Amino acid sequence: MERSLRDPTPAFVAGTTKKPAPPSRTRRSGPYTSGEEDFAVRNSGVKSVLVTGGAGFLGSHLCERLIDAGHDVLCVDNFYTGNRRNIARLLGHPNFELMRHDVTFPLYVEVDQIFNLACPASPIHYQHDPVQTTKTSVHGAINMLGLAKRVGAKILQASTSEVYGDPTVHPQREDYWGHVNPIGMRACYDEGKRCAETLFFDYWRQHGLRIKVGRIFNTYGPRMHPNDGRVVSNFVVQALKGAPITICGDGSQTRSFCYVSDLVDALVRLMNSPDDFTGPVNLGNDSELTILELAQHVIRLCNSPSKIIREPLPSDDPRQRQPDTTLARERLGWQASTQLDEGLAKTIAYFEETLASGRQPSPGS
Ligand code: NAD
Ligand code: UDP
DSSP, rough: OOOOOOOOOOOOOOOOSSSSOOOOOOOOSSSSOOOOHHHHHHOOOEEEEEEEETTTTHHHHHHHHHHHHHHHHEEEESSSSSSSGTTTTTTOOOOEEEEOOOOOOOOOOOOOOEEEEOOSSHHHHHHHHHHHHHHHHHHHHHHHHHHHHHTTTEEEEEEEEGGBBSSSSSSSSSTOOOOOTTTTTTTTHHHHHHHHHHHHHHHHHHOOEEEEEEEEEEEEOOOTTSSSSOOHHHHHHHHHTOOOOEEESSOOOOEEEEEEHHHHHHHHHTTOOTTTTOEEESSSSOOEEEEEHHHHHHHHHHHHOEEEEEOOOTTOOSSSOOOOOHHHHHHHOOOOOHHHHHHHHHHHHHHHHHTTOOOOTTOOO
């Protein structure tokens, strides 16, 4: 049964344990006066979309993309690592709602699609409270899958290249099962994300849910947190300040960096792919480089006097990482197109502005 578009209940109903209204397939704000308008809205393709972790780095860019496409977006975030400033442009937009909520607790809303991004993503942040990290991935997945099942929503999981651990197969294809230390410092994140994938596929097999699993490889761009320890933000901030560039280990470990707008494009394409395509699918840029090469790019682009210094390699740090993106090309018609220098230039401009303004976005603000 469709919820009547004249029903005054907001499309996103929160904070109640009573049985919620059936899902709305379309939503718009404001009153509806004629049956013709109802018909037009119902056929406009406007969707109610939930983005968990929507105030974070990737989530905020995704919310913007969805709003710009005309959808109604509910951003759910507990501001553990996210920031209100990331979504400043959207606050007050009639199609945007923000809800402070922790996904480890059940959520009762009506939506058509769920992008499940809530989870701290940088090693410093996810290792700060590892038990909470596992809970966010596992309980969060259970709660969001339960919501998707109840309202018949399509649901996408922001999984990660970390499910491959320190890979023994290179480049990584989706059929590689990975090489993860289950008791190491990274396990709260890696195993939490692996368990979330398990839950997604069990809900698909057992309950026929429409699921999408995207394995995101290292992504960078504006709105990365300057102090979260990720390599691109660290190197750019260090280079702009003329401070030493901290290379962990000998810098020969590799990563493949994807610019944020490319990644958001992939997430939207994955969500809108045919129902028979569940993934998992690698989402990333397949140009691989060493961390030392990345440092040299950043120093050159910032025209920085910074010198390189060595720091110990963190435990279980993957030696090499490169996505095989054949499946994404074939099934999503998607390929990352932003060159590293172009993406780094935009990221550097963002951090220059952030540092000049003296703003240090702190998680929770
Ligand atoms: P981020 O830390 O900027 O964003 C995560 C968001 O989730 C933050 O806004 C945070 O406050 C929120 N959050 C954390 N725990 C929560 C909880 N219990 N309830 C509600 N909200 C919660 O990280 P990001 O880089 O934007 O990553 C987003 C997603 O993409 C994560 O799931 C991450 O695992 C995945 N991912 C990111 C990358 C990358 O390179 N950025 C790579 C692989 C996977
Ligand atoms: N790294 C580094 N210097 C830094 C931060 C990170 O050399 O200041 C290295 C880190 O050891 C890893 C790589 O850069 O080998 C990527 O680290 P990041 O935390 O960005 O991502 P992940 O390890 O999760 O891929």
